[in-house]
Amino acid sequence: xxxxxxxxxxxxxxxxxxxxxxxxxxxxxxxxxxxxxxxxxxxxxxxxxxxxxxxxxxxxxxxxxxxxxxxxxxxxxxxxxxxxxxxxxxxxxxxxxxxxxxxxxxxxxxxxxxxxxxxxxxxxxxxxxxxxxxxxxxxxxxxxxxxxxxxxxxxxxxxxxxxxxxxxxxxxxxxxxxxxxxxxxxxxxxxxxxxxxxxxxxxxxxxxxxxxxxxxxxxxxxxxxxxxxxxxxxxxxxxxxxxxxxxxxxxxxxxxxxxxxxxxxxxxxxxxxxxxxxxxxxxxxxxxxxxxxxxxxxxxxxxxxxxxxxxxxxxxxxxxxxxxxxxxxxxxxxxxxxxxxxxxxxxxxxxxxxxxxxxxxxxxxx
Amino acid sequence: xxxxxxxxxxxxxxxxxxxxxxxxxxxxxxxxxxxxxxxxxxxxxxxxxxxxxxxxxxxxxxxxxxxxxxxxxxxxxxxxxxxxxxxxxxxxxxxxxxxxxxxxxxxxxxxxxxxxxxxxxxxxxxxxxxxxxxxxxxxxxxxxxxxxxxxxxxxxxxxxxxxxxxxxxxxxxxxxxxxxxxxxxxxxxxxxxxxxxxxxxxxxxxxxxxxxxxxxxxxxxxxxxxxxxxxxxxxxxxxxxxxxxxxxxxxxxxxxxxxxxxxxxxxxxxxxxxxxxxxxxxxxxxxxxxxxxxxxxxxxxxxx
Amino acid sequence: xxxxxxxxxxxxxxxxxxxxxxxxxxxxxxxxxxxxxxxxxxxxxxxxxxxxxxxxxxxxxxxxxxxxxxxxxxxxxxxxxxxxxxxxxxxxxxxxxxxxxxxxxxxxxxxxxxxxxxxxxxxxxxxxxxxxxxxxxxxxxxxxxxxxxxxxxxxxxxxxxxxxxxxxxxxxxxxxxxxxxxxxxxxxxxxxxxxxxxxxxxxxxxxxxxxxxxxxxxxxxxxxxxxxxxxxxxxxxxxxxxxxxxxxxxxxxxxxxxxxxxxxxxxxxxxxxxxxxxxxxxxxxxxxxxxxxx
Numbered sequence: 001x002x003x004x005x006x007x008x009x010x011x012x013x014x015x016x017x018x019x020x021x022x023x024x025x026x027x028x029x030x031x032x033x034x035x036x037x038x039x040x041x042x043x044x045x046x047x048x049x050x051x052x053x054x055x056x057x058x059x060x061x062x063x064x065x066x067x068x069x070x071x072x073x074x075x076x077x078x079x080x081x082x083x084x085x086x087x088x089x090x091x092x093x094x095x096x097x098x099x100x101x102x103x104x105x106x107x108x109x110x111x112x113x114x115x116x117x118x119x120x121x122x123x124x125x126x127x128x129x130x131x132x133x134x135x136x137x138x139x140x141x142x143x144x145x146x147x148x149x150x151x152x153x154x155x156x157x158x159x160x161x162x163x164x165x166x167x168x169x170x171x172x173x174x175x176x177x178x179x180x181x182x183x184x185x186x187x188x189x190x191x192x193x194x195x196x197x198x199x200x201x202x203x204x205x206x207x208x209x210x211x212x213x214x215x216x217x218x219x220x221x222x223x224x225x226x227x228x229x230x231x232x233x234x235x236x237x238x239x240x241x242x243x244x245x246x247x248x249x250x251x252x253x254x255x256x257x258x259x260x261x262x263x264x265x266x267x268x269x270x271x272x273x274x275x276x277x278x279x280x281x282x283x284x285x286x287x288x289x290x291x292x293x294x295x296x297x298x299x300x301x302x303x304x305x306x307x308x309x310x311x312x313x314x315x316x317x318x319x320x321x322x323x324x325x326x327x328x329x330x331x332x333x334x335x336x337x338x339x340x341x342x343x344x345x346x347x348x349x350x351x352x353x354x355x356x357x358x359x360x361x362x363x364x365x366x
Numbered sequence: 367x368x369x370x371x372x373x374x375x376x377x378x379x380x381x382x383x384x385x386x387x388x389x390x391x392x393x394x395x396x397x398x399x400x401x402x403x404x405x406x407x408x409x410x411x412x413x414x415x416x417x418x419x420x421x422x423x424x425x426x427x428x429x430x431x432x433x434x435x436x437x438x439x440x441x442x443x444x445x446x447x448x449x450x451x452x453x454x455x456x457x458x459x460x461x462x463x464x465x466x467x468x469x470x471x472x473x474x475x476x477x478x479x480x481x482x483x484x485x486x487x488x489x490x491x492x493x494x495x496x497x498x499x500x501x502x503x504x505x506x507x508x509x510x511x512x513x514x515x516x517x518x519x520x521x522x523x524x525x526x527x528x529x530x531x532x533x534x535x536x537x538x539x540x541x542x543x544x545x546x547x548x549x550x551x552x553x554x555x556x557x558x559x560x561x562x563x564x565x566x567x568x569x570x571x572x573x574x575x576x577x578x579x580x581x582x583x584x585x586x587x588x589x590x591x592x593x594x595x596x597x598x599x600x601x602x603x604x605x606x607x608x609x610x611x612x613x614x615x616x617x618x619x620x621x622x623x624x625x626x627x628x629x630x631x632x633x634x635x636x637x638x639x640x641x642x643x644x645x646x647x648x649x650x651x652x653x654x655x656x657x658x659x660x661x662x663x664x665x666x667x668x669x670x
Numbered sequence: 671x672x673x674x675x676x677x678x679x680x681x682x683x684x685x686x687x688x689x690x691x692x693x694x695x696x697x698x699x700x701x702x703x704x705x706x707x708x709x710x711x712x713x714x715x716x717x718x719x720x721x722x723x724x725x726x727x728x729x730x731x732x733x734x735x736x737x738x739x740x741x742x743x744x745x746x747x748x749x750x751x752x753x754x755x756x757x758x759x760x761x762x763x764x765x766x767x768x769x770x771x772x773x774x775x776x777x778x779x780x781x782x783x784x785x786x787x788x789x790x791x792x793x794x795x796x797x798x799x800x801x802x803x804x805x806x807x808x809x810x811x812x813x814x815x816x817x818x819x820x821x822x823x824x825x826x827x828x829x830x831x832x833x834x835x836x837x838x839x840x841x842x843x844x845x846x847x848x849x850x851x852x853x854x855x856x857x858x859x860x861x862x863x864x865x866x867x868x869x870x871x872x873x874x875x876x877x878x879x880x881x882x883x884x885x886x887x888x889x890x891x892x893x894x895x896x897x898x899x900x901x902x903x904x905x906x907x908x909x910x911x912x913x914x915x916x917x918x919x920x921x922x923x924x925x926x927x928x929x930x931x932x933x934x935x936x937x938x939x940x941x942x943x944x945x946x947x948x949x950x951x952x953x954x955x956x957x958x959x960x961x962x963x964x
Binding site: 469483540542650 | 673674676677678679680682683684685686687689690691693694695696697698699700701702704705708758761762765766768770772773775776778779780781782783784785786787788789790791793794795796797798800802803804805807808836839840841844845848862867868869893896897900901904905919922923926927932935936939942943946947950
């Protein structure tokens with residue numbers, strides 16, 4: 001168990017910079033998930049914590065000790081790799097016990113610890129097999145066992161579930177969660193899968209383009225996204241964005257076809273903003289009813305439990321998710337209702353969240 | 367695939383069969399000739415029915431050319447070259463693939479260039495080096511003035527001398543000094559996933575441990591392939607052993623074939639010559655038959 | 671292609687390369703350098719002073735009719751035996767790749783000649799092709815004196831070509847068959863669906879796809895014909911009759927070790943080295959273009 005402190009960490013490869021100054025604090029025993037699209041620098045950051053990549057600038061400290069110059073083995077971290085990286089010529093037991101062998105721990109104690117780990121992960125009957133003879137889920141467990149056996153201060157996970165099929169992924173997700181509850185070691189988990197991130201994380205770090213966009217609990221991130229990027233990246237289907245311009249007494253939307261009456265809150269007239277609405281926050285009402293936005297249905301995607309309705313809202317694409325048993329025909333008109341508390345505003349220029357508006361229900365422009 | 371090509375199939379079988387005969391006939395002729403007596407072997411044309419003197423001829427050839435100890439020498443040299451190659455190439459490839467030190471590319475090219483010039487074309491100076499394997503170092507000391515300096519300071523005249531003519535190291539080492547195996551390993555090491563190296567580092571293994579515990583066990587197939595081709599190659603060496611083994615005690619089997627060429631004048635003793643040939647070609651043939659898979663694999667990998 | 675993960679310790683890295691470097695310095699670079707030095711000097715065998723003579727050794731070699739004769743003989747040998755060995759191997763590999771009944775047997779047997787030492791097969795062929803015994807002697811019974819490698823230069827050349835080609839058919843076969851088998855089955859099947867027959871497919875699909883292998887083997891066969899021919903020549907003809915089979919490597923050996931003309935032999939080595947280097951560079955440039963380094 002250990003805290004991790006990251007201060008001003010940068011990473012350069014030759015001329016390109018992939019991590020642009022990251023500051024983060026992970027508390028002891030916390031399960032942190034770093035979420036971001038591929039190429040956002042999340043894996044690089046993880047590998048810098050592990051000691052697999054040099055740190056170009058800044059410091060990383062584990063339990064207050066700066067580890068920049070320490071070899072991976074001296075940092076007390078264990079890692080589970082995306083493709084498991086099991087040694088193909090060693091049996092399961094040898095794979096799990098290899099780090100103990102390197103550390104010179106006598107065979108008797110080693111075996112005892114291998115047995116204990118195998119029991120936890122239900123791998124006892126597989127100890128003599130080679131990785132080739134295991135299924136994906138079993139390999140995944142062996143990779144975890146290899147990390148667990150050292151009783152590390154920090155667990156690092158580099159997209160460990162991305163090679164599993166959907167069903168197994170759900171199962172392994174809950175196993176990782178249970179394991180964390182039991183071992184209570186600080187864990188850093190990198191993924192590009194937002195469902196995985198949401199379900200696993202105590203705290204979520206969203207990265208984009210080598211920078212941290214937002215840090216917070218999954219529900220904070222979902223309900224109050226700090227930037228337009230976070231808003232559209234987290235949540236499926238993605239949050240709808242309507243472009244608008246600040247006017248004297250409100251906001252003009254959709255090229256002027258709709259407007260919102262609201263307090264301007266210090267923003268100069270003409271400022272470009274974006275209004276975001278989650279598809280699941282939109283209510284369906286009868287078309288033409290008071291305060292409703294009329295839209296034309298393009299396509300209905302059936303999800304079983306609910307459905308996503310893609311509509312055309314004054315020429316802009318817009319999506320609605322509903323669990324109501326409605327099945328509008330493509331081409332028909334439906335009414336949408338959006339409550340002010342479900343609206344998110346972002347600066348079109350910087351993408352950052354604007355909490356300055358007090359909006360009312362949008363209405364057709366007069 | 368369903369394909370009706372009776373004529374083509376007929377010719378395919380015919381040509382392949384001719385090719386088969388073409389390949390096997392020399393072996394058969396050698397074996398049959400080795401079973402005849404002096405008169406029958408010189409019959410024109412020689413009878414293709416085996417004679418009855420096979421074991422007598424084998425024994426005569428064995429004794430005349432003293433093949434026993436020479437086969438042993440061939441095994442030692444071929445084994446030594448194969449082992450030396452397998453080990454030294456692995457070390458070198460590990461160095462140039464898994465480390466980043468200044469001059470790494472220079473070393474890479476130094477080794478690469480040795481692929482271009484086979485031993486045969488630099489045979490004369492290599493012979494001189496083996497006659498005194500320390501002569502290059504002596505020359506360096508002389509030219510740089512160290513010899514002079516040491517002589518001035520200590521009064522001892524520097525004279526390095528270690529002759530390797532008529533010795534196993536003299537036979538083996540120059541044959542090991544090429545790059546073939548290094549590039550075989552290099553190609554293989556490049557296909558070993560990086561994650562495996564990272565996992566080993568996370569498990570606390572340093573370069574040496576990683577090399578011994580992970581890389582070498584994974585390279586077993588390459589070692590078998592490389593060892594097989596190098597064994598064959600070394601066994602079949604002729605010019606080099608011919609030059610440096612003036613003494614019979616270190617002569618190799620292949621070079622001794624020359625002793626069996628029948629003299630001009632008198633009835634040529636082809637039956638003995640063929641018996642000797644059979645003995646000498648048998649060990650590599652056995653290796654080819656047993657290790658076929660590795661040979662194909664090794665050849666294709668080393669030449670790429 | 672480079673590794674993403676490497677070890678940071680320089681010293682250990684260099685230490686791993688030391689054995690190889692020592693070996694190639696002692697047995698490769700030093701002798702190669704020595705050959706250059708000798709080729710530019712005139713020296714007494716084993717001792718005595720070296721006199722700097724510049725390019726005189728090269729001039730005297732290139733003015734020597736025997737040397738040109740040796741080059742011609744080497745080129746004739748290289749040309750015919752390479753052509754023969756490659757053509758036969760290509761045909762056999764293409765037919766074996768058709769995978770008719772028995773192809774497994776051919777696949778095994780056709781490789782055998784590769785394993786045999788050049789001198790051993792040379793002795794076997796010396797018997798088979800002997801003018802007074804063996805098999806070709808039958809011709810001499812009918813037309814006395816028409817075949818005698820011991821007296822007729824062309825016959826001698828034909829003998830060493832047959833012996834060398836026999837061994838390299840096996841070698842080339844391995845590579846050709848591997849190249850044919852590397853062609854995706856689906857390509858052949860697609861061509862068959864397009865209505866292309868066996869022979870048509872060979873010319874339109876398989877042959878173009880194995881041209882890199884053909885080119886590669888061409889270079890290897892030629893370089894090997896310069897080196898691996900030594901044992902064959904020494905056992906079958908000793909360079910004779912009348913120098914008709916005195917190939918370059920054999921001449922280096924006989925001038926250097928029998929004639930004790932080290933400077934001349936060194937100059938010849940240098941010329942041969944240059945020849946091989948040119949061929950090899952040619953090959954690597956080609957391969958460089960062919961192989962995609964990830």
